[in-house]
Amino acid sequence: MNIIRSFQNKSKTIIYSIANCANPKEQKVIDACIAFARSASSFALQNLDGGNARDIAKKIYGDAFDAPRLIDAYKRIMGLIDSRLKIRRETVFVSEDGEEFKEVLSSANPQTNEIIVYDSLFSESVSNNKRLTPNAATILHEIAHLIGLKSDANFGDINSAECLQNFTLLICGIIDESELSAKNDIENLRGQNGELPNWVTQPRAPKGTHEGGQWIKEGAPTTP
Ligand SMILES: [Zn+2]
16 A cells, blocks of 8 residues: 655655555654655755864765765755655565674665655654664665666765765764764664665675675685
8 A cells, every 4th residue: 555645845745656565653764864864955055165164074974075976965865855755664684695684774666766665763762752862774775776877985085875874964063073973884884874876786794604695895804
């Protein structure tokens, strides 16, 4: 069943469709995540020229920083939100190998243009007393995949959904740099970010290693 949901974000009415049932409480969490994605993109766009933005850009993108491309990405993210996002509610992420990943919050399917949200997105850690935690930005990350950002690299890649998410979190003051390094710690990766890297292009650890066949972070060590 497909439900059309609309809510008010400041003066803007945001409409999205949701496949499979989300209860009213869950819909509010999804609303908050989408509202964050739009507001944060708008804020980032307006503040890209500031000195603070340049420092953050250096930290996240290094020499790969390309302001026009980032501006274009934010505009397309906002455009996609304004043209009715497709959300699908599932219980748990299942990899192509049939393995369940309960800690995954969300994923993106560029073929169907859908964002899939899982049980884990609705835990208290995401929406605590209406204050969004960094995990809520996972929807921004997925929208970035839908507009064509394919990489999940943590650093130095203008084509990375993860870089865009982290840049946004920093420029909006949601997290500071110390939280960012904790977030990007390979050991903490799944728990902190919640989302598996883009399942279309993401490299996997070779079979036979201790994490064989699983998705890995680009550049992550793959030796047992
Ligand atoms: Zn990703």
